[in-house]
Amino acid sequence: MQSRRSPGFWLLITLVWIVVGFLLAPMFITVPISLTPTRFVSMPDGEYSLRHYETVFTGDAWLGPLGDSAMVGIGATLIATFVGGAAAIGLWRIGGRAARIIGVLALMPMIVPPIVTALALSRAWVTLGLFDTVIGVILSHAILGMPFVFMTTSAALEGLDPRIVEAARSLGAGPFRVVRDVIVPNVRAGLVTGGLFAFMISWDEIIVTLFVSSRSVFTLPRKIWSDIRDNLDPAVAAVSTLMIVATLVAATLYLARDLLRARTGATR
Amino acid sequence: MTATPAAGPDICLTGLSKHYGPFKALDNVHLTVAPGEFLTLLGPSGSGKSTLLMALAGFVEPTRGDITVGGRSVVALAPEKRDFGVVFQGYALFPHMSVADNVGYPLKIRRLPKPEIAARVKEALALVQLDHLAKRNPKQLSGGQQQRVALARALVFSPEILLLDEPMGALDKKLRGDLQMELRQLHRKLGRTFVNVTHDQEEAMAMSDRIAIMRAGRIEQVGAPRDLYDMPETRFVADFLGKSNFLEGRVRQADAEIAVVETADGMIRHAQRGLVLRAGDDALLALRPQKIGLGGDGADNELPAVVETAIFLGTHAEITARTGSGLVLGINLAIDRAEALPDEGTGVTLTFGAASTTAVRDD
Structure with missing residues (x-):
């Protein structure tokens, strides 16, 4: 089944790799910088040091923002997944034109430019006393992440026979039990994917965060941003490198699991 | 009428109407279904037969009229409280559950102990000759097999009334004939009330004790298949x-x-x-x-x-x-x-x- 590849194919492959390299290379510049022994941003000159990683992991300067980001991210993900998933399921049940119109409304936070959302939330949170509170930031990020959960869950519901809901009810399940036993298990992939999106959006969100918090909530992107403005500390490069590594590990695990599943599926 | 003595409640529809704006999906329907009877609602598409069945099942709220089962009105009762078995068009099996879990679901909701659930699932699957496929996923089954799973799931909790919404709709002609005979035998064996919906007159004639012919939201004529065929009252029925x-x-x-x-x-x-x-x-x-x-x-x-x-x-x-x-x-x-x-x-x-x-x- 081997077929000879045309020269055009090889040209295309080369071009693709050049583009990929062009896009990804700047990211990896942070790796050597993070290993510099000097106190300022520079390429290491034959000597390497982990001192900047030490800075990241000791004291509150970086661990504090890391903790804040994790807390905000998890909180926002949970709320976005619950609200986005519930909205998608509810509108799927209602159906028709009304559902489509409300569906567009649910996507608004994704369509409206972030700076507009930022301004609106900043004013609203001051009035409601949520400005610069963890709850305020979590809610802001949840609003931004919700449309993604809504979209992925709606897509998962597309292929589901609406009659299974009625079937479950005829068998004795109340409306909430139907959601738990029948709908959620069938859209789990959509909920998880949407949740991951929501978490990633919260994790590197900066614009809205700048507008709804000042001192008491200090997320990681905010810390990086203010650090780069004030003093160029290679610790920023160390944090970036850690995030790259974490992403690569997660992606590899995900791919490995998929491959494994395909393999076992094929042998069955 | 049936081999097993007919027990259980009768179903009574009085003046049942369902309006969607000016459209009358059901228009003043009167119908009584005797205990243990196999009744088929027959009509062209849009005649209201599925609406009538869904009103019985509790998914369509009537605009006017009453439905009583054993003398008690069920109109205000939620579908999950009615205790009717329903076989839906397209079967509506739960794709994330195995065949056994699908059939066991109504028992799980009723909080039966696990060994009893297992025993009754096995019994129900044996009834439809599918006990060897209990561990399969619904997607791995043929249309006819899925139909039987849906049947087992609707019967496993021993409902006194079974509602069937175009149960043969998606099957080819040969298979349909086989399943019609099976369904008829099942009905005789169980002695429960079956209410079936179809647009296929042969299916209606083959299985039913009585047929109610529907047209434009009304019941045109009710009777035994032979009587309807020999003595139609209207041009439409003839x-x-x-x-x-x-x-x-x-x-x-x-x-x-x-x-x-x-x-x-x-x-x-x-x-x-x-x-x-x-x-x-x-x-x-x-x-x-x-x-x-x-x-x-x-x-x-x-x-x-x-x-x-x-x-x-x-x-x-x-x-x-x-x-x-x-x-x-x-x-x-x-x-x-x-x-x-x-x-x-x-x-x-x-x-x-x-x-x-x-x-x-x-x-």
Whole structure:
């Protein structure tokens, strides 16, 4: 089944790799910088040091923002997944034109430019006393992440026979039990994917965060941003490198699991 | 009516209506279903038969009227409180559960102990001859197998009433025939009330104790399959349940036995039964294609006609013939002897007895 590849194919492959390299290379510049022994941003000159990683992991300067980001991210993900998933399921049940119109409304936070959302939330949170509170930031990020959960869950519901809901009810399940036993298990992939999106959006969100918090909530992107403005500390490069590594590990695990599943599926 | 003594409640629909704006999906429906009966709601699409079934199941809230089961109104009861087994169109199996889990789900909701659930699931799957597929995923099953799983799931919690919404809709013809027989046997064995919805008249005739023919949200006629076929009351029923020819005319004279109807093709003698014809009435006579013969002496009625088409179909021949007035009649001719089929274009005499026609209401 081997077929000879045309020269055009090889040209295309080369071009693709050049583009990929062009896009990804700047990211990896942070790796050597993070290993510099000097106190300022520079390429290491034959000597390497982990001192900047030490800075990241000791004291509150970086661990504090890391903790804040994790807390905000998890909180926002949970709320976005619950609200986005519930909205998608509810509108799927209602159906028709009304559902489509409300569906567009649910996507608004994704369509409206972030700076507009930022301004609106900043004013609203001051009035409601949520400005610069963890709850305020979590809610802001949840609003931004919700449309993604809504979209992925709606897509998962597309292929589901609406009659299974009625079937479950005829068998004795109340409306909430139907959601738990029948709908959620069938859209789990959509909920998880949407949740991951929501978490990633919260994790590197900066614009809205700048507008709804000042001192008491200090997320990681905010810390990086203010650090780069004030003093160029290679610790920023160390944090970036850690995030790259974490992403690569997660992606590899995900791919490995998929491959494994395909393999076992094929042998069955 | 059934092998097992019929027990359980009767279903009573009184003045049931469902309006969607100006559209009347159900229009003042009255119907009683006896305990243990196999009743089929038969009608073309849009006639309201599925709406009626879904109203019974609790998914359609009636605009007016009442549904009682064993004398108690269930209209205000949520679907999950009604305890009816329902087999849905397309089966609606849960894709994330195995066959056994699908069937066990209603028992799990009823909090039965696990060993009992396992035993009853096994029993229900054995009833539909699928015990060997318990661990499969619904997607790995054929349409007929999925249909049986849906049936087992709807029966496993021993509901007294089973509702079936076009249960054979997605199956091919051969399989449909097999499953019709199975469903009928299952009904006899269990002695429960079955209410079935279909647009397939053969399915309705094959399985039901009684058929309710629906049209435009109303019940047109209810009765045993044989009675409906032999004694349709309206043009719609005569035409929907089997084919019919229709002869229109005016009653010239009538007594208790015979009415003579003047049609464009001459006088027709009609033996009175069912709808009574009186002299001077407009009359509509339904005539089944197999009741018409070609030639022969001594028939009550004779109509000269010209053969338009003649098709040999093995068990019988289908002939269409045009009368002098331009009326085209369909004729089903049993071919038991080496009888020659008339050529197209030849003149023939159509004969039928006075007892072959049924007077129906026009609508």
